[in-house]
Amino acid sequence: xxxxxxxxxxxxxxxxxxxxxxxxxxxxxxxxxxxxxxxxxxxxxxxxxxxxxxxxxxxxxxxxxxxxxxxxxxxxxxxxxxxxxxxxxxxxxxxxxxxxxxxxxxxxxxxxxxxxxxxxxxxxxxxxxxxxxxxxxxxxxxxxxxxxxxxxxxxxxxxxxxxxxxxxxxxxxxxxxxxxxxxxxxxxxxxxxxxxxxxxxxxxxxxxxxxxxxxxxxxxxxxxxxxxxxxxxxxxxxxxxxxxxxxxxxxxxxxxxxxxxxxxxxxxxxxxxxxxxxxxxxxxxxxxxxxxxxxxxxxxxxxxxxxxxxxxxxxxxxxxxxxxxxxxxxxxxxxxxxxxxxxxxxxxxxxxxxxxxxxxxxxxxxxxxxxxxxxxxxxxxxxxxxxxxxxxxxxxxxxxxxxxxxxxxxxxxxx
Amino acid sequence: xxxxxxxxxxxxxxxxxxxxxxxxxxxxxxxxxxxxxxxxxxxxxxxxxxxxxxxxxxxxxxxxxxxxxxxxxxxxxxxxxxxx
Numbered sequence: 280x281x282x283x284x285x286x287x288x289x290x291x292x293x294x295x296x297x298x299x300x301x302x303x304x305x306x307x308x309x310x311x312x313x314x315x316x317x318x319x320x321x322x323x324x325x326x327x328x329x330x331x332x333x334x335x336x337x338x339x340x341x342x343x344x345x346x347x348x349x350x351x352x353x354x355x356x357x358x359x360x361x362x363x364x365x366x367x368x369x370x371x372x373x374x375x376x377x378x379x380x381x382x383x384x385x386x387x388x389x390x391x392x393x394x395x396x397x398x399x400x401x402x403x404x405x406x407x408x409x410x411x412x413x414x415x416x417x418x419x420x421x422x423x424x425x426x427x428x429x430x431x432x433x434x435x436x437x438x439x440x441x442x443x444x445x446x447x448x449x450x451x452x453x454x455x456x457x458x459x460x461x462x463x464x465x466x467x468x469x470x471x472x473x474x475x476x477x478x479x480x481x482x483x484x485x486x487x488x489x490x491x492x493x494x495x496x497x498x499x500x501x502x503x504x505x506x507x508x509x510x511x512x513x514x515x516x517x518x519x520x521x522x523x524x525x526x527x528x529x530x531x532x533x534x535x536x537x538x539x540x541x542x543x544x545x546x547x548x549x550x551x552x553x554x555x556x557x558x559x560x561x562x563x564x565x566x567x568x569x570x571x572x573x574x575x576x577x578x579x580x581x582x583x584x585x586x587x588x589x590x591x592x593x594x595x596x597x598x599x600x601x602x603x604x605x606x607x608x609x610x611x612x613x614x615x616x617x618x619x620x621x622x623x624x625x626x627x628x629x630x631x632x633x634x635x636x637x638x639x640x641x642x643x644x645x646x647x648x649x650x651x652x653x654x655x656x657x658x659x660x661x662x663x664x665x666x667x668x669x670x671x672x673x674x675x676x677x678x679x680x681x682x683x684x685x686x687x688x689x690x691x692x693x694x
Numbered sequence: 695x696x697x698x699x700x701x702x703x704x705x706x707x708x709x710x711x712x713x714x715x716x717x718x719x720x721x722x723x724x725x726x727x728x729x730x731x732x733x734x735x736x737x738x739x740x741x742x743x744x745x746x747x748x749x750x751x752x753x754x755x756x757x758x759x760x761x762x763x764x765x766x767x768x769x770x771x772x773x774x775x776x777x778x
Contacts, residue, residue, distance in 0.1 A: 419733070438736055
């Protein structure tokens with residue numbers, strides 16, 4: 280047997296270390312469709328419990344929307360289940376082309392290429408356009424998939440302090456002699472819900488002749504007046520050269536991602552991006568549903584407007600209740616607790632109260648920055664928000680953190 | 695020279711990684727990576743700084759998180775390249 284005891288013991292040791300360090304991730308079984316109300320079996324073997332979901336990326340509440348589900352059924356009936364092919368052999372249907380055109384129109388870009396996920400889009404895009412004579416200049420808090428994508432690219436890697444435009448400018452000056460420079464950022468950063476200063480970034484890109492790339496996964500569908508994304512929010516539609524985004528969050532939440540932007544870059548992705556060339560095509564059922572999603576959100580801004588109202592309501596009420604919340608306007612609402620154990624304990628107690636949220640701590644966020652990340656959805660009704668606010672207030676009171684800021688919370692619980 | 699080197703790297707770490715409002719003190723023994731001041735992704739700036747400043751090339755197998763975890767560790771690494 281090639282799989283030796285030595286290897287087995289080593290791997291088990293690694294898993295044990297994760298348990299000891301508290302970084303082992305347990306999965307909870309959801310026995311209902313994704314929605315504001317879900318039924319969860321946790322711990323394994325327990326009877327299903329009805330809880331309110333405040334940790335999904337289901338920003339527009341479209342994951343189980345009847346029209347989206349119906350479109351998926353129709354897609355399944357008319358175009359089948361699988362394509363058994365990558366795109367360039369026999370994996371491109373008319374509906375794939377339709378979705379790429381719709382996405383380009385929605386995002387205000389020249390062209391779009393679909394990928395199996397945004398992780399795949401990020402894994403492929405850098406290596407396609409940049410070589411060793413070029414520079415990638417990334418915000419230090421970009422998503423892990425961007426970090427991995429940059430590692431697969433031979434271009435020189437630079438990074439700048441989070442959202443610090445002076446530091447970005449320094450890096451642009453430092454790399455002035457290189458052939459191409461690409462500024463790389465998330466549109467919205469997933470742990471804090473803060474928004475990249477895309478207007479300033481575009482200004483610097485124009486001044487220093489750099490390409491701009493934005494991962495807008497936590498933004499597409501609802502940021503900006505008509506939900507186009509962070510570029511609309513920042514007033515720079517048409518000025519972002521490369522946008523990567525996902526259909527796995529606001530846009531129905533199933534899976535699939537894309538590279539959208541300058542047509543030459545997108546075409547190079549079709550020709551050269553390894554995850555595009557060597558992954559199976561996105562299945563028709565997802566494409567059909569995503570086409571419906573774009574249709575729904577292009578027709579009306581009702582859902583993004585409701586999300587905006589829900590977010591504003593929740594943020595205001597939670598601040599008034601005395602929680603230390605990262606300021607902002609995004610439906611990612613970080614409830615700052617600073618101490619990892621406190622974040623875990625409160626999340627567990629909130630679950631008992633019927634509110635499903637997750638505590639995040641190092642290494643997912645910086646040391647001493649533990650928090651519960653709440654995610655608001657257009658699928659939430661006022662009563663859901665009120666129930667969550669009441670539960671948070673009860674548990675916050677139990678742990679005596681209401682009305683306390685960073686310093687005072689750390690005084691009680693430490694980092 | 696070693697003192698100058700220490701000062702030079704500490705200054706760079708402060709400028710490159712700390713925000714103005716950070717109260718964090720950095721000396722030659724301060725853990726940088728294991729403490730979270732510098733993450734493994736941002737470490738590339740430090741490596742590039744040392745390479746450019748001293749005209750050396752630090753191979754990947756030597757550019758470990760441990761080698762960059764404090765200013766003292768970096769000074770020890772630089773000694774291998776005859777920088778002191």
